[in-house]
Amino acid sequence: MRCVSNAEGMLSADGVLGGNPLFYFIYNAVAHIAPCWLSYLISGLVIMLILINAVLLGAAVVSWGERRLLGRFQNRVGPNRWGPFGAFQPIADLAKLITKEDIVPYGADKLAFTAVPIIMVAAVLLGTAVLPFAKDVALVDLNVGVLFVLAVSSLTSIAIFTAGWASNNRYALFGAGRAVAVLLSYEVPVVLSLLGVVMVAGSMSLGDIVAAQAVPFFLVQPLAFFVFIAGMSAELNRTPFDVAEAESEIIAGYHTEYSGIKFALIQAAEFGGVLVVSGLIATLFLAGWAGPAADWLGWLWFLIKVFIGIFLFVWIRSTYPRLRLDQIMAVCWKFLMPLSIINLVAVVLEVFFLRDANGSLSTADLWIMAGINIVLAGGSILFFGRFIKEKVRTEAPTAAATNQVVPGVSTIGMR
Amino acid sequence: MTIRTEPMTVNVGPQHPSTHGVFRVRITFDGEDIVEVEPVLGYLHRGSEKLAEERNYVQVVTLTDRLDYTSSMINNQAYCLAVEQLLGIEPPPRGKYLRTLAAELQRIASHLIAVGFFVQELGAFGTPLMYTFRSRERILDLFEMLCGARVTVSYMRPGGVFADTPADFWPALEQFLEDFEGELEEIENLLLSNEILMVRTRGVSPLPADVAINCSVSGPVLRASGVNWDWRKMAPYDAYDQVEFDIPVGQNGDNYDRFWVRMQEVRQSLRIVRQCVAQIEPGPVRQELPLVLRAAPGAEAYGRVEASKGELGFFLVSDGGVSPYRCKIRSPSLINLTITEHLLLGWKLADMIVSLGSVDINMGEVDR
Amino acid sequence: MVKGLAVTLSNLMRKPFTTSYPEQRIRQHPRFRGEEFTWYEERCTGCASCAKYCPLGIIKIVTSPSETAPLQGDKYRLETFDIELQRCMFCGLCVEACPYDALFMGSGFEEGQYKRTDLVITIDRLRQAEKNPSTWFRPQLEGMDYRPGEGRPLGWREVGRENWRWHQHEKAGMRLAAGRDDSEGEA
Ligand code: SF4
Ligand code: SF4
Numbered sequence: 008m009r010c011v012s013n014a015e016g017m018l019s020a021d022g023v024l025g026g027n028p029l030f031y032f033i034y035n036a037v038a039h040i041a042p043c044w045l046s047y048l049i050s051g052l053v054i055m056l057i058l059i060n061a062v063l064l065g066a067a068v069v070s071w072g073e074r075r076l077l078g079r080f081q082n083r084v085g086p087n088r089w090g091p092f093g094a095f096q097p098i099a100d101l102a103k104l105i106t107k108e109d110i111v112p113y114g115a116d117k118l119a120f121t122a123v124p125i126i127m128v129a130a131v132l133l134g135t136a137v138l139p140f141a142k143d144v145a146l147v148d149l150n151v152g153v154l155f156v157l158a159v160s161s162l163t164s165i166a167i168f169t170a171g172w173a174s175n176n177r178y179a180l181f182g183a184g185r186a187v188a189v190l191l192s193y194e195v196p197v198v199l200s201l202l203g204v205v206m207v208a209g210s211m212s213l214g215d216i217v218a219a220q221a222v223p224f225f226l227v228q229p230l231a232f233f234v235f236i237a238g239m240s241a242e243l244n245r246t247p248f249d250v251a252e253a254e255s256e257i258i259a260g261y262h263t264e265y266s267g268i269k270f271a272l273i274q275a276a277e278f279g280g281v282l283v284v285s286g287l288i289a290t291l292f293l294a295g296w297a298g299p300a301a302d303w304l305g306w307l308w309f310l311i312k313v314f315i316g317i318f319l320f321v322w323i324r325s326t327y328p329r330l331r332l333d334q335i336m337a338v339c340w341k342f343l344m345p346l347s348i349i350n351l352v353a354v355v356l357e358v359f360f361l362r363d364a365n366g367s368l369s370t371a372d373l374w375i376m377a378g379i380n381i382v383l384a385g386g387s388i389l390f391f392g393r394f395i396k397e398k399v400r401t402e403a404p405t406a407a408a409t410n411q412v413v414p415g416v417s418t419i420g421m422r
Numbered sequence: 423m424t425i426r427t428e429p430m431t432v433n434v435g436p437q438h439p440s441t442h443g444v445f446r447v448r449i450t451f452d453g454e455d456i457v458e459v460e461p462v463l464g465y466l467h468r469g470s471e472k473l474a475e476e477r478n479y480v481q482v483v484t485l486t487d488r489l490d491y492t493s494s495m496i497n498n499q500a501y502c503l504a505v506e507q508l509l510g511i512e513p514p515p516r517g518k519y520l521r522t523l524a525a526e527l528q529r530i531a532s533h534l535i536a537v538g539f540f541v542q543e544l545g546a547f548g549t550p551l552m553y554t555f556r557s558r559e560r561i562l563d564l565f566e567m568l569c570g571a572r573v574t575v576s577y578m579r580p581g582g583v584f585a586d587t588p589a590d591f592w593p594a595l596e597q598f599l600e601d602f603e604g605e606l607e608e609i610e611n612l613l614l615s616n617e618i619l620m621v622r623t624r625g626v627s628p629l630p631a632d633v634a635i636n637c638s639v640s641g642p643v644l645r646a647s648g649v650n651w652d653w654r655k656m657a658p659y660d661a662y663d664q665v666e667f668d669i670p671v672g673q674n675g676d677n678y679d680r681f682w683v684r685m686q687e688v689r690q691s692l693r694i695v696r697q698c699v700a701q702i703e704p705g706p707v708r709q710e711l712p713l714v715l716r717a718a719p720g721a722e723a724y725g726r727v728e729a730s731k732g733e734l735g736f737f738l739v740s741d742g743g744v745s746p747y748r749c750k751i752r753s754p755s756l757i758n759l760t761i762t763e764h765l766l767l768g769w770k771l772a773d774m775i776v777s778l779g780s781v782d783i784n785m786g787e788v789d790r
Numbered sequence: 791m792v793k794g795l796a797v798t799l800s801n802l803m804r805k806p807f808t809t810s811y812p813e814q815r816i817r818q819h820p821r822f823r824g825e826e827f828t829w830y831e832e833r834c835t836g837c838a839s840c841a842k843y844c845p846l847g848i849i850k851i852v853t854s855p856s857e858t859a860p861l862q863g864d865k866y867r868l869e870t871f872d873i874e875l876q877r878c879m880f881c882g883l884c885v886e887a888c889p890y891d892a893l894f895m896g897s898g899f900e901e902g903q904y905k906r907t908d909l910v911i912t913i914d915r916l917r918q919a920e921k922n923p924s925t926w927f928r929p930q931l932e933g934m935d936y937r938p939g940e941g942r943p944l945g946w947r948e949v950g951r952e953n954w955r956w957h958q959h960e961k962a963g964m965r966l967a968a969g970r971d972d973s974e975g976e977a
Contacts, residue, residue: 077547077548077549080549081548081549081552081553082552082553082556083552177430177432178432180430181454181771246545246546246547247545247618249545250772253545253772254439254440254545255439255440255542255543255544255545255775256440256543256545256771256772256774256775257771258438258439324547325547325548325549326546326549326612327546327616327618328541328544328545328546328616328618328619328622329544329545329546329618329622329772330545330618330621330622331622331770331772331773332454332770332772333770334621334622419668419669419670419671419686
């Protein structure tokens with residue numbers, strides 16, 4: 008039965024999953040014994056299964072890697088009991104969490120409470136659907152890929168808010184309120200920064216964006232890179248923006264009440280989120296799968312770049328304390344917003360003046376843009392950094408410091 | 423349209439991850455702002471004062487270890503000073519120096535914990551804590567050499583310290599002093615110039631000097647408010663009149679100043695340790711006393727030290743028996759807690775934990 | 791802020807400071823007060839100073855008149871010597887109080903048990919335990935440069951501050967039992 012060439016349209020393999028060679032392979036194999044629609048379904052499911060498992064496994068690896076790295080940052084060893092270098096630690100964790108009692112707190116909204124982990128994991132998994140792992144290897148290469156990723160990542164904020172509300176716990180409510188405030192505000196600079204990327208690439212498809220990066224975009228648009236990383240660490244609830252689950256303040260924020268497998272899912276979603284965001288950073292700013300040597304090595308470059316992203320996140324997490332909620336807001340609106348707008352304006356002007364007749368940019372143009380933008384980025388970060396230092400600070404010290412110093416005792420004052 | 427909001431009362435503690443043990447405080451929040459504070463104490467009450475009445479004078483030393491378990495050396499010292507006053511005895515000079523040295527090492531260790539947890543509460547994911555604990559661990563190793571235990575030391579006895587130092591202690595101390603310089607620098611590089619830390623702590627929860635004095639606050643918290651009050655200077659005990667050091671004094675009494683004062687005191691303590699090492703001379707370390715001590719009936723004594731948290735005092739009354747008739751402990755943590763309301767009211771949820779951390783309470787001492 | 795990043799990065803390159811416990815062990819100081827006791831029956835007179843001096847009163851000593859040599863002064867025979875380890879705080883005051891150098895802090899610390907009752911160290915366990923005394927409050931051991939656990943266990947003749955013969959004199963019953971012990975060599 009040859010279904011590939013039939014003209015049924017909707018169910019043909021040239022549809023949404025079109026350019027995927029793996030899909031073709033499975034589809035063709037199954038199509039010998041099954042009707043077209045069934046083989047279409049089967050091959051889609053198989054690919055999804057592979058992807059889901061890959062992402063969850065990736066999340067496990069990220070969690071292990073993060074703990075290991077954090078350990079080394081802190082002069083410790085990190086998990087090292089189970090497997091080589093403790094690599095099976097996530098499995099042990101999972102086994103432990105699955106065997107734990109699954110508690111739904113008294114007074115909680117059971118349905119909403121249960122739905123949250125699922126939504127969170129789903130959001131992360133959906134995000135991976137459009138990531139190009141190597142040349143032409145993506146589940147779908149949506150022509151609105153960037154938009155899709157942004158939309159899907161916003162699902163998390165709904166899930167978090169539901170979690171906070173459904174848990175019937177005040178700490179969770181605090182966490183949820185904070186999370187929603189942070190997520191909503193940080194969406195704005197992130198989108199604005201991505202606008203610049205899209206403009207230079209001339210497409211919203213992630214595949215095209217990678218292809219457009221003759222010069223990696225973190226050089227072309229350092230400001231957007233900076234804003235994106237900052238915004239994404241806020242969306243992922245990672246230091247210095249991790250108010251939503253500020254462990255020392257509100258215990259665990261929105262997932263205070265979660266235990267057992269639900270907690271495992273939330274953790275998986277969190278680490279998966281890191282993975283996806285690192286993948287996004289790699290795709291949008293580090294030229295994704297593009298790299299020296301053959302195209303089929305693309306996955307290697309991609310993985311290396313993803314690792315760079317993860318390393319960056321862990322490094323920041325290991326170093327900085329957390330900001331306060333109002334300060335985070337101030338950073339967002341008074342620091343990242345202007346930066347992203349500057350970036351946008353600069354890119355608009357540059358694209359307007361540098362593009363050639365049919366609206367595309369040459370490599371030389373990109374280098375020129377990089378030069379201008381790096382100078383611009385340095386300048387504006389310094390400028391607004393000074394600005395933010397003044398603004399973010401709370402009220403001036405009110406202590407009328409009537410220093411009551413006992414005379415004749417050797418003291419050292421401040422500065 | 424106005425949105426109707428309700429204040430929300432939250433029990434912070436006793437199982438909250440960062441209330442320094444089992445401190446509980448009921449806070450009413452308006453959004454994220456604190457409008458009402460009510461500390462609830464007593465979860466770690468062990469009746470140390472009453473237990474002390476059942477023990478003889480030397481046995482009580484083991485109880486003092488467990489008051490503020492992050493600075494047990496200094497607790498030992500305070501108690502021993504009180505007993506010495508009560509009995510009218512004087513430890514030999516080497517004993518005094520050893521006590522001073524041990525107490526200053528303990529002060530460093532305690533301040534390292536305070537600073538580490540303070541930054542941990544600011545949200546740093548364990549890194550500063552790990553760095554400070556790394557150095558503290560070295561100090562505990564030194565304590566193990568001195569007295570065989572790391573935390574519950576029971577090192578000092580009325581009349582000196584329990585035994586002389588082992589031979590390998592001095593080289594190890596030298597090595598530590600050498601290495602610690604670099605480690606301290608690392609911690610300072612990581613923290614003192616960190617903008618996020620500044621932004622979070624500068625000007626937050628200031629404590630004016632007059633309020634601090636009225637609440638009889640002591641220790642780094644008082645000094646951060648600009649009062650240079652330190653019992654090591656005001657009424658020197660043990661070998662403190664033989665060593666030179668400065669008192670770091672803050673300006674605004676805000677969280678940053680408290681943190682800064684601690685960081686500076688670590689440096690000053692290091693100075694004192696160095697001087698002790700240079701000045702100490704061989705000799706007896708403990709006055710020969712009977713195993714079971716007895717004081718004159720009706721005798722009273724108040725021994726106080728500048729502990730790492732503030733003024734720690736033991737008030738002892740004797741009825742002529744083998745154990746104190748009454749033992750009252752003036753614990754700095756408890757009295758420093760009286761400023762809770764001043765610190766917290768009007769600030770945000772996120773500042774609450776940090777401000778509490780900056781006071782550096784220890785529940786073992788608060789509840790006794 | 792950049793300084794901080796540099797600090798953490800430099801620490802990433804460094805060797806971890808921690809020791810992974812079961813495989814690697816920190817070399818503990820000979821003075822370390824371990825969670826066990828070393829007790830020499832040969833030296834113990836059953837005076838119960840240790841039991842009296844313990845702040846928690848957790849040492850239980852029962853003695854009976856000795857049948858071996860009451861006339862020579864060996865008055866007591868030890869029947870019970872229980873230390874309730876679960877309540878012990880390892881302060882070492884009992885060791886400080888022992889006038890005959892019969893009780894020492896131990897050097898081990900892996901004393902976990904599954905039952906509370908198992909935590910009580912009985913006289914039999916004390917007799918059978920390997921004798922690796924800590925040098926805590928025992929300057930004579932420190933003078934010997936002794937490291938518990940790294941050499942051979944110490945016998946009762948080697949640990950006293952006086953010559954063991956003095957002690958043999960002090961605890962008269964030892965003379966009768968001496969024939970058994972003589973082959974073990976002398977301190
Ligand atoms: S170590 Fe202290 S608590 Fe333990 S038995 Fe000896 S005296 Fe008692
Ligand atoms: S161990 Fe020492 S103090 Fe205790 S009964 Fe024996 S001889 Fe006396």
